[in-house]
Amino acid sequence: MKTWKKFLTTGVLAAATVSMAACSGGSGSSDSGKETLTIGYWKGSDTENAALDTLIKQFEEDNGVKVESKVYTDITTQLPTDLAGGTAPDVFYIDSSFYPYLQGEGVLNDISDVVSADDYYETLASAFSTDGKLYAAPKDVSTLAIYANTAIFEKAGIALSEVPTSYEEFIKWAPGAQEKIDAAYGKGQVYLMNLNADLARNWPYMVADDQNPIEKDGTVNTSNPTIVKNLMTAIDLFNTGAVATPQQVGAGDEGAGFGTGKFALALTGNWNYQVFKTQYKDLKFEVLPNMTYKGEKVTMQFTVGWGQYKNTKVKDLADKWIQFVGGKEGMSSWTEAVGTLATRPDVAESSKNLAENPALQVHQDAIEYAIAWQNGTNLATLQSSYGNFISEAFKKGAAQADLEAALKQVDEDANSKIKK
Amino acid sequence: MTTSKPQASKRQMEEWIQGYSFLAPALLVIFVFFILSILFAVYLTFHDVNLIAHTYEWNDFRNFSNLLTDKQLIRALQNTAFFALIVVPAQTAIALIMAYVLANREVKGKKFFRLIYFLPTLTSSAALTLIFMFIFNQNGPINQMLMSLQIIDSPINFINDTEWTLRVIMAMNIWSTVPYFMTIYLASLVDLPHSLYEAAEIDGANAIDKLRFITIPYLRPITTYVVLSGIIGTFQMFDQAYIFSGGTGGPVNSTLTVSLLIYQYAFGQNHQMGYAAVLAILLAIIIFIVTRIAEKLNGGNGIENS
Numbered sequence: 131m132k133t134w135k136k137f138l139t140t141g142v143l144a145a146a147t148v149s150m151a152a153c154s155g156g157s158g159s160s161d162s163g164k165e166t167l168t169i170g171y172w173k174g175s176d177t178e179n180a181a182l183d184t185l186i187k188q189f190e191e192d193n194g195v196k197v198e199s200k201v202y203t204d205i206t207t208q209l210p211t212d213l214a215g216g217t218a219p220d221v222f223y224i225d226s227s228f229y230p231y232l233q234g235e236g237v238l239n240d241i242s243d244v245v246s247a248d249d250y251y252e253t254l255a256s257a258f259s260t261d262g263k264l265y266a267a268p269k270d271v272s273t274l275a276i277y278a279n280t281a282i283f284e285k286a287g288i289a290l291s292e293v294p295t296s297y298e299e300f301i302k303w304a305p306g307a308q309e310k311i312d313a314a315y316g317k318g319q320v321y322l323m324n325l326n327a328d329l330a331r332n333w334p335y336m337v338a339d340d341q342n343p344i345e346k347d348g349t350v351n352t353s354n355p356t357i358v359k360n361l362m363t364a365i366d367l368f369n370t371g372a373v374a375t376p377q378q379v380g381a382g383d384e385g386a387g388f389g390t391g392k393f394a395l396a397l398t399g400n401w402n403y404q405v406f407k408t409q410y411k412d413l414k415f416e417v418l419p420n421m422t423y424k425g426e427k428v429t430m431q432f433t434v435g436w437g438q439y440k441n442t443k444v445k446d447l448a449d450k451w452i453q454f455v456g457g458k459e460g461m462s463s464w465t466e467a468v469g470t471l472a473t474r475p476d477v478a479e480s481s482k483n484l485a486e487n488p489a490l491q492v493h494q495d496a497i498e499y500a501i502a503w504q505n506g507t508n509l510a511t512l513q514s515s516y517g518n519f520i521s522e523a524f525k526k527g528a529a530q531a532d533l534e535a536a537l538k539q540v541d542e543d544a545n546s547k548i549k550k
Numbered sequence: 551m552t553t554s555k556p557q558a559s560k561r562q563m564e565e566w567i568q569g570y571s572f573l574a575p576a577l578l579v580i581f582v583f584f585i586l587s588i589l590f591a592v593y594l595t596f597h598d599v600n601l602i603a604h605t606y607e608w609n610d611f612r613n614f615s616n617l618l619t620d621k622q623l624i625r626a627l628q629n630t631a632f633f634a635l636i637v638v639p640a641q642t643a644i645a646l647i648m649a650y651v652l653a654n655r656e657v658k659g660k661k662f663f664r665l666i667y668f669l670p671t672l673t674s675s676a677a678l679t680l681i682f683m684f685i686f687n688q689n690g691p692i693n694q695m696l697m698s699l700q701i702i703d704s705p706i707n708f709i710n711d712t713e714w715t716l717r718v719i720m721a722m723n724i725w726s727t728v729p730y731f732m733t734i735y736l737a738s739l740v741d742l743p744h745s746l747y748e749a750a751e752i753d754g755a756n757a758i759d760k761l762r763f764i765t766i767p768y769l770r771p772i773t774t775y776v777v778l779s780g781i782i783g784t785f786q787m788f789d790q791a792y793i794f795s796g797g798t799g800g801p802v803n804s805t806l807t808v809s810l811l812i813y814q815y816a817f818g819q820n821h822q823m824g825y826a827a828v829l830a831i832l833l834a835i836i837i838f839i840v841t842r843i844a845e846k847l848n849g850g851n852g853i854e855n856s
Contacts, residue, residue: 206817215603
């Protein structure tokens with residue numbers, strides 16, 4: 131009785147220790163002989179996933195290596211965890227708003243000699259550069275432009291050429307146009323245009339006149355008088371009665387609102403172009419450039435780049451990957467399949483997608499003057515506080531005092547979080 | 551049989567060694583993943599932490615002094631306390647009454663009802679949140695029903711309103727946790743001897759009296775468990791607030807819970823993991839105090855007092 135118990139005890143202990151050691155070491159061995167490059171990205175639509183698979187296969191063939199994918203569902207929380215643990219992928223997606231944080235942490239390699247910043251549009255290359263050095267290669271970009279529902283304009287008896295070219299004129303023109311729309315559809319059924327209560331969309335108003343809502347030391351100051359006056363433009367838009375947020379018309383976002391005919395005009399991005407063409411087949415629309423504000427052409431652009439991990443063990447492969455996806459061939463393959471805009475002027479010129487869909491040229495041209503969506507490491511906190519408090523001010527009948535009160539709350543909330 | 555220490559017999563020593571050897575793997579896992587992690591979290595509370603650069607700077611208790619001046623923390627505590635105060639009694643009472651009804655001998659189709667009523671617990675809370683966001687949408691079924699009954703004139707924006715959003719989350723939470731607690735109550739009610747009810751009926755008790763004087767006192771230990779689980783669960787509520795408000799904490803901080811606040815600090819871009827650790831420990835202490843109070847109020851250890 132006693133001996134078998136001793137054997138059993140030692141046997142169980144040995145098995146447990148061996149299995150725990152094996153668990154950790156098991157994943158180390160993969161294809162021996164072939165070098166492996168790990169890429170990190172988040173999954174998009176099915177077309178995006180298929181396009182990325184094509185790129186991966188092409189790269190594997192051309193270079194005789196293996197590419198491992200690491201898929202992120204929430205990159206802003208998972209990538210810092212991987213960076214802290216030393217298991218980050220060799221190359222990964224970097225959103226322009228996340229770039230300042232990663233660059234500040236010192237986890238990106240300078241790739242100025244891997245790809246040339248001059249190959250890309252200037253606004254995009256500077257979004258991923260610090261002190262003249264490039265740290266990520268922009269892979270594609272989306273810009274905002276105005277989509278006009280030609281059927282609604284016809285029914286209401288408004289000519290498309292009547293749409294003003296500046297927001298200041300639009301505020302004067304909107305009530306009249308909304309009356310015509312109400313006459314054709316009934317009151318409250320269709321709105322002239324959307325305005326989202328989102329910091330990314332209100333950003334052009336906040337940075338007009340060289341203002342910066344986030345100061346050099348990182349404190350948030352959205353309630354300074356100039357910004358309040360400029361953001362009043364958004365309130366004035368609401369007060370015309372012709373503008374509503376997508377949530378106010380019961381749509382999740384402006385794309386859904388425009389597709390279901392709730393908005394005659396919608397300021398939205400080229401990611402909705404394919405959606406409108408395929409999902410809303412009866413929708414007839416045209417694309418116009420965004421209206422000017424304070425005499426300047428302005429719109430927002432949202433771009434993602436490929437960056438390189440500082441402690442990558444396969445720097446040559448990582449360089450080759452960035453040259454591939456940031457180069458003419460890789461970017462053509464990606465943008466043609468997915469329908470986003472190219473970040474290289476040479477790819478844009480020879481783009482089949484643009485040739486077949488001239489409406490997208492408006493989006494492409496906007497890259498020259500669009501504002502990149504980034505502002506240091508406190509932008510996310512500001513965006514969160516802004517979304518928290520601003521809907522109180524974005525109601526019809528709001529006055530400057532309401533906006534100022536809301537912005538003061540935004541400042542207080544954001545600064546209290548930043549200063550901890 | 552001697553009890554003097556030097557004579558712990560060889561057999562006893564062997565048994566001890568065997569016992570601890572079998573426990574050793576599990577103890578090791580618990581030590582590394584629970585004890586060490588908690589100790590590390592306590593260590594973090596005293597430092598400015600940069601996890602990527604692995605730097606930990608002693609910061610003279612700044613994290614603790616920040617606790618005293620944090621307005622969002624007070625709002626988060628208010629929201630969480632309000633949430634727990636409404637949800638825990640509601641889910642306990644509803645679960646108890648439903649269990650009482652379902653345990654009744656005369657109810658037909660009990661198995662069918664038990665199955666249906668248990669289904670909400672099986673759905674994941676993220677999927678549940680999305681479904682409820684659809685139901686309470688401005689153009690969704692609830693608003694349409696209220697308008698057709700002419701209780702309201704124009705649709706209420708349940709999802710993004712400072713008054714209503716937290717209450718919608720409460721309703722959703724109660725709906726999804728009641729079945730689980732009801733099942734626990736049912737399991738205990740099965741043992742209740744029916745002769746007690748019959749004796750009460752002879753004395754002229756009606757259904758409510760039977761509930762008050764027989765069922766509830768009998769279920770007191772289970773109620774302690776249900777209330778304690780409820781408190782721990784509601785104080786830690788995070789995912790529903792996150793999905794409803796998109797991570798911001800809702801219109802004007804109305805859906806900001808302590809867990810959501812901890813998440814914002816821990817995964818922010820400002821190296822505030824140390825402050826998040828302080829908040830997490832504060833939450834643990836608060837839950838501990840509240841559950842002790844609740845347990846005492848409910849008569850302490852059920853076995854000793856019944």
